[in-house]
Amino acid sequence: MSTETTRIHLASRPEGAPTPDNFRTETAPVPEPGDGEVLLKILYLSLDPYMRGRMSAAKSYAAPLEVGDVMEGGTVARVERSRHPDFAEGEIVLSHSGWQTHALSDGRGLRKLDPALAPVSTALGVLGMPGFTAYAGLLSIGRPKAGETVVVAAASGAVGSVVGQIAKIKGARAVGIAGGPEKCAFVRDELGFDAVVDHRAPDFGQALAKACPDGIDVYFENVGGAVWEAVFPLLNTHARVPVCGLIAQYNARPGAATGPDRLPGLMREVLSRSLTLRGFIQTEFADQRPAFLAEAAGWIAEGHLKYREDIVDGLDRAPDAFIGLLEGRNFGKLVVRVANET
């Protein structure tokens, strides 16, 4: 067992896109668990767009990190040493330990995972927070009906891929937006979306309109920016827009938005087309999580819910992988393998 633990801290707040300078790696001796504590060895670290928000000082639904804090994030870990009655050494747990190789825990917030049921890394993706975000936002806010058109961007990613596939399961038409021919082929051929549009294509807006001949009834918003511009004119009367993320905006510098002012036009269309815009985070739907886990496991077993992971080896590569995530460089759910499972 290693005697040293590595941690990646927020060194400074990014202005615009994060750079390697915003992160600082530190090492320390592996800590000893006290009475009632466990020592966790991190196996997988999830990298997700929301982390960009935590790096800024702006108020959001969660408090921002302080400069100097360990970067936060969901993790899958093995109990390395236990002085807690409920946890045995060798057990695999879901934790929120952040960007580090080891962590102490008093057991609160840990959830045991059964490696026989599914690869444990899926607890960070299709069976974890991203999958549940897709499930709750699509079904509770988007409420797609059979035959309706559901559009989602970042369609090869952790959330978008699940949105489109659940839309299909519910009998809706799923139209994905992805960047580049490889991702588009995956969304169409592997995930089984009805249509896919490449947002990098010069005729993106026209191509999206062509892919949605009956307009858009549900737009699951996770990117914002140019995709929103193309989607907005296509929204049908009574369209629902669960707002889950705005990755295209996360790196914008404060005050950088310039005119013309699109707010009055937005409100006019919200009114005249009876649109619903609804921001959410998955935690508010926590009571649906058991139903999600049961349903999603069934859909995976039946082949209706597929997933792809983009696994990066080594905690030291987390900053670069995260920077790439905000640029759309990853292909599938981005996970850092911090240590080998065996």
Added chain:
Amino acid sequence: MSTETTRIHLASRPEGAPTPDNFRTETAPVPEPGDGEVLLKILYLSLDPYMRGRMSAAKSYAAPLEVGDVMEGGTVARVERSRHPDFAEGEIVLSHSGWQTHALSDGRGLRKLDPALAPVSTALGVLGMPGFTAYAGLLSIGRPKAGETVVVAAASGAVGSVVGQIAKIKGARAVGIAGGPEKCAFVRDELGFDAVVDHRAPDFGQALAKACPDGIDVYFENVGGAVWEAVFPLLNTHARVPVCGLIAQYNARPGAATGPDRLPGLMREVLSRSLTLRGFIQTEFADQRPAFLAEAAGWIAEGHLKYREDIVDGLDRAPDAFIGLLEGRNFGKLVVRVANET
């Protein structure tokens, strides 16, 4: 009985605020009802902000008027002559006959009114479309809980006055926004709102914040513009915004919105505060209308739902009264008395 009927037509589309030139008055002989028809004599014409939208060519939830059409609008009328088996001469009905003194009808869409139950003009206001708009939007979209803060502008008007009073009935705190000391006093002292803020006051934003010490949980949007600017920072996490109207925008010239672009900031806050924006028109909640009529009549009888009408005499004054409505000159539900009831 007069032998001449007067009609007010859309003469031209307004650019910005409507002017008298946009309307044209014509006269014609009173028409004869054919078999299965009634001749209606209009008693009251409702003037409502939505009519401004109908005067423009822009697509909205209803088709625009064509230039030359009779101006549309809800009316209360007396059956003057009947060749329809279901209607007797002298009966009072709610119709949608528009800006004219007489109208023919085949009976479709007419609803009989009982003058003994309530003044028949209330079928255009507190017991009509505006009252139902308030009821449906507040209860189905706003969903105020006891103790929450509900804010509504144009609080002395046909919709706003009902929004605040139903909020009170449901145990919420009602904060009204109105223009000028007379309307503010009415909202506070007669309608019983918990607080009222004058949007003409130079410190309006600060005064609104002071009137909402616990933030805003429901903002019933019927004005837009500067009121939205003051409300937006005060919206609590999970606030609901039924979007019913945008009267401050209706007279804006197309393309007149200038920067900075507030759309990205709006979307960011929709996301981080889990806000709901939901445009609607009351017709989509039509199945709730019987419940509304029963409940509202009860609330009026119990003294919990008060109303004020601003009655203008003579169809010829409708254009000027309508122009004034868009400027906030009316005080209470604006109704034109087209003919005396007796």
